[in-house]
Amino acid sequence: MPEAKPDNRLVSRRGLLGGTAAAAAALSAPVAAQGDASIEWKMVTSWPKNLPGPGVTAQRIADQVGKMSGGRFRIRLYAAGELVPALGVFDAVSAGTAQMAHTASFFWQGKVPASVFFTAAPFGLLPNEHISWIEQGGGQELWDKLYAPFGIKPVMAGNTGVxxxxxxxxxxxxxxxxxxxxxxxxxxxxxxxxxxxxxxxxxxxxxxxxxxxxxxxxxxxxxxxxxxxxxxxxxxxxxxxxxxxxEPNGTGEALFNETALNGLPEDLRTILLEACRAENGRALAESDWQNATSLQILQEKDGxxxxxxxxxxxxxxxxxxxxxxxxxxxxDPVSREIYESHAAARDRMAPWSDVAMRRFLAARDGSV
Amino acid sequence: MPEAKPDNRLVSRRGLLGGTAAAAAALSAPVAAQGDASIEWKMVTSWPKNLPGPGVTAQRIADQVGKMSGGRFRIRLYAAGELVPALGVFDAVSAGTAQMAHTASFFWQGKVPASVFFTAAPFGLLPNEHISWIEQGGGQELWDKLYAPFGIKPVMAGNTGVxxxxxxxxxxxxxxxxxxxxxxxxxxxxxxxxxxxxxxxxxxxxxxxxxxxxxxxxxxxxxxxxxxxxxxxxxxxxxxxxxxxxEPNGTGEALFNETALNGLPEDLRTILLEACRAENGRALAESDWQNATSLQILQEKDGxxxxxxxxxxxxxxxxxxxxxxxxxxxxDPVSREIYESHAAARDRMAPWSDVAMRRFLAARDGSV
CATH class of the missing domain: 3.40.190.10 (Periplasmic binding protein-like II)
Incomplete structure (x- = not known):
């Protein structure tokens, strides 16, 4: 498992400074406490480079982490097949070959059947309802529990929509x-x-x-x-x-090697998680806009x-x-637990979505 | 307008180190370039402290910025009335009394009528559609243009839903x-x-x-x-x-004094904007979950x-x-421009929302 490397520039400067090394080390102490060592991570993905939707989301997470950390935390993205195959990313993160991955949970059905619920279930949850389940309804805890045996922590990172x-x-x-x-x-x-x-x-x-x-x-x-x-x-x-x-939802999945994630200083860990979270609204807005645009072309031009x-x-x-x-x-028991939590979230959210969203859409479109 | 203050610890250490000050300055240069000076901002809000929904969102933005910056960027939140009245926050940010505010755009209708569109318009856009308009459909540029005469930059920051x-x-x-x-x-x-x-x-x-x-x-x-x-x-x-x-949407509004925002180093500016963006999905998920829960109680217990x-x-x-x-x-011309952009976004999004969301909700709930 590659660990955080010390900043080489810093090391060589210390060497150059010679006698001032002790003073320099003292000075740089608060900086190191803020995680200022330069860290490089590998992100393996299940997508071709810059695939519209998920590929763009993965690259944006890497870019935003670089910007927010002032270049102290660099994530290098590997397209499917560059480092490991598209469906090899789960094992790569588990083994520590890469510190993180961007993928989708339903790929792991063969290994952990209940993983499918963290992308979508038939007649399940719409994108916003899904986020509510994960963040408010206990979904995140069950997702964590499901992947814990593999040393992997999952979070939501983007959404391709309905x-x-x-x-x-x-x-x-x-x-x-x-x-x-x-x-x-x-x-x-x-x-x-x-x-x-x-x-x-x-x-x-x-x-x-x-x-x-x-x-x-x-x-x-x-x-x-x-x-x-x-x-x-x-x-x-x-x-x-x-x-x-x-598939009423299309949540993207970021996977972290738990040891690597826990080894990050708090500022960089928060930056990484917040960059993933920001994609939940941003990627969905992009997918919806592009879907709306393409739907119009399909109907009006393509017949x-x-x-x-x-x-x-x-x-x-x-x-x-x-x-x-x-x-x-x-x-199995964990599948039962996840199924029931998901069903409870759907039963809680459905009447509100019906009253608030479906009624509004019908009224706006003149269906009533 | 308070400016970024140098980190006092750093200044006093430089003094203590005496002769090694030059070396120390050289060493700390890349740190300063990353905006490591300690910065303190005031955030005035239109809400009581920790008001469920928007008040919680405002506090979370301040907290996340603190964490992501490793404490280098601290934002102190003022509840409505603590520094300026609830509806005085726009003027306070414009004048630079506070560097930022958390509020809602429809409060400024008396001053800039078209601001209402950036919260909601009758038969307008649902939360996700609104985010699509702002981020993909030219909405952000028009919002910027509307507030530019006041030296204010607005962004979305949270959502209370339909x-x-x-x-x-x-x-x-x-x-x-x-x-x-x-x-x-x-x-x-x-x-x-x-x-x-x-x-x-x-x-x-x-x-x-x-x-x-x-x-x-x-x-x-x-x-x-x-x-x-x-x-x-x-x-x-x-x-x-x-x-x-x-009001089919409830976008929260973060307002920044443009000079203050532009004066931030790139890492801290990105952290601040990403913290606001992360609230768009997170706050909506919380509002929807709580609305769904309360709706059930209203119907089953309150009659x-x-x-x-x-x-x-x-x-x-x-x-x-x-x-x-x-x-x-x-x-006025800018109201016309914003109305037309908003209407175009609605006309583009509506058929997709109908086909994807309304049809799904109807099928799931057994309305068909």
Whole structure:
């Protein structure tokens, strides 16, 4: 585990000053107490360099930490594959190969199943509701507990917002149309679809467009209009479904090696955590703005039709989600604990979001 | 205007070191370049000390700046009335009596009418949409322009969330019931109500409960369930209306004296701005959580009935809002510019919020 290095400039100056070294050391004492030794960290990420959304957030965290620390704390960012593979960042932080990572918790489902709840759960929490759960409703403590065996401390760092339901080549009339439907939808949402008769297909992002175009897939979800349009899905399918029942939130995850984090002086640790926290509002605002812009282009220029899932399908998705999540919670005690905390937060937040946000949106848009 | 003071400890040590002063000065140079002189600022606020929501946000900004700067930048908070009155903070920052303030932009409507848009406009932007407008849609530049004549730089710092529509002693059947209704609703929302036949009454917060109880008021808006319940309105009126058409957002405002802000070294300036930015997600999450909790208590224990405005009233409010805002925009060129930028952001964001958020909320809650 690389530790904080002493500032080389400081060391060589001390050497140069010769006889004044003791005085210089005394003088620099309060500075060292403030963590003025120059510290360099590695941040491994699961994204290509400057990927719109999460890649930009990761770079901005590194940049802001550098600025706020006056250059005393430098974080070097490694794109996916540069130091470790995209999905190797959890193990790298656990082992101390890198002091931190920027990634998303749902990647670790194979290792720690309940990690998925810290990105999103089907019919779960919207971005602001999710932040409320983590910061006010006990979510952070459970997230900490989940990763503690790996020597990792997680925090929220950015948000890509609410997802769309996905791209379909044919319009859905009702539940019958889901039978045999070849759809890319990973995780719990895919399991819900499977129980309704669809066939979830697992494919990496780079192969999705061609698979949709050639008919290997009948449908695929990915993210929101901003990313989806850059993937070109609008050239392979015309119907863009809503809502993204399976992923109503897109919290980015910063992972810290606990020993490295605890070894930081308090000022630099606070700077690092505050830089991550600032991204929760900033990245979401950027994603929402870009999603809104791309949605308009998709509808007005690309001829895409935005379609709500038929009521019959929504209702069945909701019912199956309940039993999929219940079954999931039975897998181990910590999954049960996290599922119940998440469900309690949803039950607490939902009536307020309905009264305050949904009613306002309906009134503004003239739906009432 | 108090300037950054040199660190006294550093000065006295230099004196003590005598002959090594030159060497010491050379050594401490990079430290000084990082803004290591001890700086003290005054933050005046429009809130009682630690007022839930904005008062807590203001104190947290001061605390986080202290921690992130390792104590080099200390901000002393003054509650409303301690140094200047609640509504004297704008002038105090402009004059340099205090280097910064924590407040809300709609207080300055008498001085700069368009300032109201930087808190909320009737049928305007939800919290996340507002952040998108400010950070992505040109809102910050217009806000800067609006306050530049006063030597003030504004930024967002916290958010109290979506408001409720207000407390009514009698249920509303339709537009007829607004005629002669004595309601407390300040600003543009009050003007909309006036055009629909209501009588807006101006009263300070401390007098609202009694006025509602004795019938001086038939109705009053205030904020959301968290604050409203602490005001006791549920003991004077039984019907809690939604949506808060007049204030869908509650952005807190940090004001900086421009000379003071520009005089900060880059590290401390970045720390200060990032501490304000981190509150946008954090304070909103806290307000939403507390509002959700209080809403539940109001309904289950206090016997309050949450009632949506009748469609006829919503529709009339929307129509009148349009003409009130148009008339407002005619008052001066900068008001027109801000109105148009805000309207463009709303028109861009609304379809995305409808497709992504409203559809999800409806599906989750079983409204479809």
């Amino acid at each position: 997802q769309m339901g996905g791209w379909y080549k044919k319009k859905l009339s009702g539940l019958e149309d889901l039978k045999g439907l070849k759809i890319r939808m990973p995780g719990l949402g895919g399991e819900v679809m499977r129980r309704l008769g669809a066939t979830p297909v697992s494919l990496p992002p780079g192969e999705l467009f061609q698979a949709l175009q050639t008919g290997v897939l009948d449908a695929t979800e990915f993210l929101g209009p901003w990313s989806d349009r850059s993937m070109g899905f609008q050239k392979a399918a015309s119907f863009y479904y809503t809502p993204g029942f399976h 895409v039709e935005v379609v709500p899932y038929p009521d019959e399908i929504i209702s069945a998705l909701r019912t199956e989600t309940k039993s999929v999540l219940e079954a999931f919670a039975d897998s | 408001q409720m529509g207000g407390w009514y002693k009698k249920k509303l059947s339709g537009l007829e019931d607004l005629k002669g209704l004595k309601i407390r609703m300040p600003g543009l929302g009050g003007e909309v109500m006036r055009r629909l036949g209501a009588t807006p009454v101006s009263l300070p917060p401390g007098e609202l409960f009694q006025a509602l109880q004795t019938g001086v008021l038939d109705a009053t808006e205030f904020l959301g369930p968290w604050s409203d319940r602490s005001m006791g309105f549920q003991k004077a009126a039984s019907f809690y209306y939604t949506p808060g058409f007049h 309050v009935e949450v009632v949506p405005y009748p469609d006829e009233i919503i529709s009339a409010l929307r129509t009148e809002t349009k003409s009130v805002l148009e008339a407002f925009a005619d008052s």
